[in-house]
Amino acid sequence: MPQYNPPLRDMQFVMHELLNAVDELKQLPAHADIDVDTINAVLEEGGKFASEVLAPINLSGDLEGCTLDKTTHEVKPPKGFKEAYAQYIEGGWPALGCDPEYGGQGLPVLLNQALYEMLNSANQAWTMYPGLSHGAYEALHAHGTDEQKKTYLPKLTSGEWTGTMCLTEPHCGTDLGLLRTKAEPLGDGSYKITGSKIFISAGEHDMVDNIVHLVLARLPDAPQGSKGISLFVVPKFKVNADGSLGERNPVFCTGLEHKMGIHGNATAQIALDGAVGTLVGQPNKGLMAMFVMMNAARLGVGNQSLGLTEVAYQNAAAYAKDRIQMRALSGPKAPDKPADPIIVHPDVRKMLLTARAYAEGGRALSMYVALTLDKALSSGDADERKEADDEVALLTPIVKAFISDNAWIATSHCMQVYGGHGYIHESGVEQFVRDSRINMTYEGTNTVQSLDLLGRKILSNNGAVLKKFGKKIAAFVEEEGTNEAMQEFINPLADIGDKVTKLTTEIGMKAFQNPDEVGAAAVDYLRVAGHMVFAYFFARMAKIALEKKDSGDSFYTAKLYTARFYFAKLLPETASLIRTARSGLSPLMEMDEALF
Known part of the structure; x- marks a missing residue:
């Protein structure tokens, strides 16, 4: 069975040495009292819960899956899931990053994201299950009425109730403008909602007393397309005025999807048969309200x-040190054994280092975005909030798509390290591969993320936000330009920054014509942009590692080796990506569709 050890040292390095997070957070009124000891204590305890409670039921949960009783429409998750959730509530973990007004602990987004990395x-x-709940909490916190907040937020904060987002339908996929679910006013401020939803993660289970569904639907005479969508909160059980649970709402699970991975989560088909709900936000502005939850979900998918990249790497590295097979080409490295550990072979190391680099680069980016989101939410300066919000919007599709693409590569490499044993369920690593594959697809496919990045986040404002991020890169390049020890990192960073600028301009000019x-x-472009961002963070991490490489702490030596591997073996991928991005439209569209 696979093992998991929380990467606390690297998390602390990113937070405290790379990002100086505590100093940054102390500038925000909501987090003026935060300190290093609090952050480290929460990380340590969260890591224990992840490794000691959740990891032992991952493999068994995958094998068992969820069970639907079609007569009652009730779903049971795998053995141990409900008990683990009860421990999660008892530990106060759902409240970590929630508003104290509703019973939350008010800790930074950064810390909550670090917790979720370990849980994942x-x-x-x-x-x-709790991840979707946190998204529902955020959407209602941002757009709910006072009554909705009073009714739902304390229960979502405590974890006593969970939440979902009911978006897509069988015929529309990502194109939510095609959805058909109807919402009819009942005359008392509530609505009767009828329709079918699919792919609803954590859509039904028995771990809590109530499930709060956020549902997209159309009001009568609503405009066609995405401009005619409204958002409603629809509880599994209606809630009485005193907060107690009332009668069952007719919102039922009619089927569970038979999936490639994430078997322990109930991906439900949901039927709403006149279920009663209330409007969240403004009529026909549902996507605006739901985007709070969707953007949170996209960061969550990253x-x-x-998380999967990290755990796959840990287990593959341990296996490679233990598994003996063949001899090194340069001669025996373990002459006392009948064969050498496979970690001596260059390509095994390449696979392991690829996973390690993608984990460490992904952690730096994810934590940076989480800290920037804290500024967007909590800064006392309106200009700083706006600038931070713009940067989060720019980087969100990169977090979602680049990190999930990398996870698919990394988990596949880690399975390959195991050889044939990796293809067997008991090893656990094949589950990481299967689980990671959905992350490229849901919450907006990675192609959709690429279109969002290039079309909406960059070209629509003539690259203004991208240029601001580019200035951070340029400033770092200028600062370290005369540091001889940093040239192996600074030169390729400066080069990729220039190439992204030129590529953006070139694609923008073509887009004016077509x-x-x-x-x-777009897809090639996002991957190039992702590498540029990773190169920036790896160069900054290398600077710290160089300054401390003689400290006697092997952590910095390993960080430096990983950064060198990234620049030598992974960043050069951008050369072919830039070439294919520049090849343009014609190779894709010239062939008549009848020939496919």
């Missing part, structure tokens, strides 16, 4: 992918 490493399927050029280049 230990058991992604289980973690999706975190899921980071907008489909954006679609042709």
Whole structure:
């Protein structure tokens, strides 16, 4: 069975040495009292919960899956999931990053995201139950009425109730403008909602007394397309005025999807048969309200992918040190054994270092975005909030798509390290591969994220936000330009920064002639942009490691080796990506569709 050890040392390095998070957070009124000891204590305890409670039920949960009773429409998650959730509530973990007004602890987003990385490493399927709840909390906190907040937020904060987001339908996939679910006013401020939803993660289970569904639907005479969508809160059980649970709402699980991975999470088909709900936000502005939850989910998917990359790497590295097979080409490295440990072979090391670099780069980016989100939410300066919000918007599709693409690569490499044993369920590593694959697809496919990045976040404002991030890179390059020891990192960083600027301009010019050029280049472009961001953080981490490499702490030596590997073996991928992005639309569209 696979093991998991929380990477506390690297988390602390990113928070305290790379980002100076405590100093940054202390500038925010909501976090003026935060300190290093608090952060480290929470990380340590969260790590224990992840490794000791969740990790042991991950493999068994994958094998058992969820069970639907079609007569009652009730779903039972795998053995141990409900008990683990009770421990999660008892530990106060759901409240970590929530508003104290509703019973939350008010700790930074940064710390909550770090917790979720560990939970995802230990058991992604289980973690999706509280993860979706936190997204529902955020949407209602931002757009709910006072009555809705009073009714739902304390229960979501405590974890006594969980939440979902009911978006897509069988016929529409990502194109939510096609949805057909209807909402009819009942005359008392509530609505009767009828329709079918699919792919609803954590859509039904028995771990809590109530499930709070956030449902997209159309009001009568609503405009066609995405401009005619409204958002409603629809509880599984209606809530009485005194907060007690009332009668069952007709919102039922009619089926569970038979999936490639995340078997322990109930991915439900949901039927709403006149279920009663209340409007969240403004009529026909549901997507605006739901985007709070969707953006949180996209950052969460990046975190899921980071978690799987980390745990796959840990287990593959341990296996490679223990598994003996063949001799090194340069001669025996373990002459006392009948064969050498496979970690001596260069390509095994390449696979392991790829996973390690993608984990460490992903952690730096994810934590940076979480800290920036804290500024967007809590800064006392309106200009700082706006600038931080813009940067989070720019980096969110990179977090979601680049880190999840990397997780698919990394977990596949880690399975390969195991050889044939990796293909066997008992090893656990094949589950990481299967679980990681969905992360490239849901919460907006990675192609959708690429279009969002290039079309909406960059070209629509002539690259203004990208240029601001580029100035941070340029400032670091200028600062370290005369540092001889940093040239192996600074030169390629400066080079990729220049190339992204030129590529952006070139695609923008083509798009003026034909907008489909954006679609042709977007996926390659996002991956290039992702590497640029990773290169920036790896260069900054290398600077710290160089300054402390003689401290006697092997952590810094390993960090330096990992950074060198990233620049030598992974960043050069951008050369081929830039070339394919520049090849444009015609190689994709010239062939008549009848020939496919």
